[in-house]
Amino acid sequence: MEATDTVIKIQNISKRYRTVNALNDFSLDIPRGTIYGLIGPNGAGKTTLLRILAALISPTTGQVWFENEEVTRSPSVIQRKVGYMPDFFGVYPDLTATEYLEFYAGIHGIPRNKHKRVISDLLELVDLSSKRDEMVETLSRGMKQRLCLARALVHDPEVLLLDEPASGLDPRARVELRELLRTLQDMKKTIVISSHILLEMAEMCSDVAIMQGGRLVLAGGVDTVTHRLGGSRQLEIRLLEQERVSEAMQLLKDMAEISEVSNDEGTTLLQAEFSGDDAAMSRILAELITKGLPVVSFAPRSSGGRLEDVFMSITEGSTIS
């Protein structure tokens, strides 16, 4: 993926509702093929931004470019290119999952003779084929969420805009959502999702923008942003032989990006506090291998609590420049 291949360019937009400035001089480039997380506390302006990107409302000032189209000049063109999932479910008490998607296929002008195929493919994609004839109201929250996602995909948009898609989901449903987003990314979609939970986004996204009070605080790749926030991750390294554990511990302790190394007596598992980017991580692995240490596994784990604390403190007001 080209770093410069921007699909959405947001230029200095502000949005004022009567007395509230929901967005203030907000600029951001969204690269094609990313899963881009908009993170911020309630009222940060995430929904407002997504609705502007979906061409449902216009910014008070500033512009949004979708490839070569300016969103407010050609809203219907943009609406064909984006699929928007709001943060609430509509109420359709008397529709089955299939009927629900048929309704939206009709709205998007999908020819009738294609409905069956499109809907069956979508239900399969979101793993709801077995629920095709169930009433929407009887589905679980996670299933409703996936059905809404299928609805946002009905016209095969290039970009998906999902407002708080993980909210209220249990851990299993969140994992399923994450897998579904990865599948969509493999299908070359660009996905923008919002959340007020940083960790949820760090798991799901390739890039994140942190928002506060309608302004951009910090944006970039997940690793870069978490690094700049001062968050550390834990590296779990398993060796083949216990005899080499102390040698590996010493080597790790001497590395700039590692602050602490521990090992439970009698095991071959090392845990190291790591604050660096992916390039630093790959250098560490290379160093271990070069020294002939028998590495069986090498895995980063997000050490979430601390990261969330830093996020809470920065979204209380200040901007990182």
Ligand SMILES: Nc1ncnc2c1ncn2[C@@H]1O[C@H](COP(=O)(O)OP(=O)(O)OP(=O)(O)O)[C@@H](O)[C@H]1O
């Ligand atoms: N239609 C509206 N009329 C007036 N004020 C609004 C309107 N929509 C949003 N706001 C205000 O704009 C600000 C940003 O709201 P927005 O919904 O975009 O934030 P958010 O980050 O999505 O928050 P949440 O996570 O609570 O949905 C808030 O202060 C909100 O009260």
